[in-house]
Amino acid sequence: MIRIVPKPTDTPDDNSTGAVIQELERAGAQYGVLDLGAIDPLDSGLENELIWVCGIRQDGHQFETLSVLALDNQVINTPESIVTCASKVMTSALLIQNGVRTPRTAYLRSETQANDFLSRHGKVVYKPLYGYDGNGIRLVTEPAELGPGPWYLQEYVKNDRDFRVFVLGGEAVGAITRVSDSLMHNIHQGGIGMPVTIDEEMRAIAEASASAIGIDYCGVDLLRDAEGYTVLEVNGTPNWHCMAAPIPKLLAAYLIEHERGMRA
Template sequence: MIRIIKKPTDTPDDNSTVMVADALKEKKAEFSYLNIDDIDPFSDEIENDIIWVCGIKQDGIQFEIINALNINNKVVNSPDSIATCASKAQTSARLIKAGVPTPETIFTNSKDRIREFIDIHKKAVYKPVYGYDGNGIYPFSSVEEIKEIPPYYIQEFVENNCDYRVFVIDGEAAGAIKRSSDSFAHNIHQGGTGVPVIDIPDEMADVASKAAHAINIDYCGVDLLPVNDSYTVLEVNGTPNWHCMGVPIPEYLAEYLIRTEKDY
């Protein structure tokens, strides 16, 4: 059985859960919804199922429940990969260890270390460790501009006028968009606009695939910046949206869930 945990941020105009559920219906796949708030994490009532987590609240409780569900079921995405993607520090650690190109990054409590980083790079980007949708991200050229409390996750500033999100399923690039805006952040939730990438360049697909493998995740959104003739990975999203992709991502996800159920 495929079970679905609904995305808490779904709206009538942007309902990721229903899109995939409708695709499952079209394929005659059996599924049901799980209300995560009604689940007893110490019960064995739910076993041997595929549980698709379209999204969870960042309240700690829901994450612990899907972690418990993962003991006797296969959760997609896995709790480990969702937790990794939620932490920019953990994501960077895995990308770097896997040799995936990513901007130079420091994670520190020390403003003196940030000052040394700025002396080298002249300009950097502050990002909340557990931020999402582009919230709280800003460029800076002086450590005095940082008002937040530690720890500090700091990346080198990469000059750009756009970025890309590549949707990866089972290690393969399934769709991509180019995002641009008149401001620093190109994220759709920060006012950016997206257009489909009709033919994903091999290098873009390869870097995105390597990022997904580094996180060991079933599907994800990999955010990239173009650098010379290649790309550098900004972050990996464990519960991504697929705005403007131009390809039927919900159908692809439904097919993946069906395949996973058969193989489980």
């Protein structure tokens, strides 16, 4: 049976979990919904099950519960990869370590170092370390705008759109561009999404990003600059708004395949 941890931000009009459940039902797969807040992971009774995490709350309890469940079960995405994607610093570190293009980035507590980084780049983008949906992201042009540290800062790359590539099982299977007239192009921040064809450069950098993180599926967010694509971040519990590719069907098939593999 496939055990499903629903995305806590699902709504009737934007139900990522429900879209995949519909595809599981069409395929005749057995599934059950798992409430992480209603089980003791040290005495869960779950063993050799496939647990699909559509989304979790960013709190210690859910991370710890998943980590314990992963000892005796296969969890997709793994707790480690979800935690990595939740931390912009760790994501950046792994991208850099694996030679994946990403904007120049710094994580600083020293105000002097933060001011020097800002001075070198002229404009930088401040991002909350564990932010989501574009919340809290802002452009900084003066030291007084930095606010309290520590600071996760990226060089500003001029753009009017970004790209999200959905990678599943190491393969880029769908992509959109998100267009807006503001700094953030996230759909939750008012960006307009539309499907785009995955070109070979986009495919290569998105698949390399997923490999660097070590994740089953993800949304890789890209900008395009004078040298090509550069990776902003990797989302371990992504939505798939506006994609032409049938992501829920593909994801359901991926889960079914892995669950059957555990029984073989």
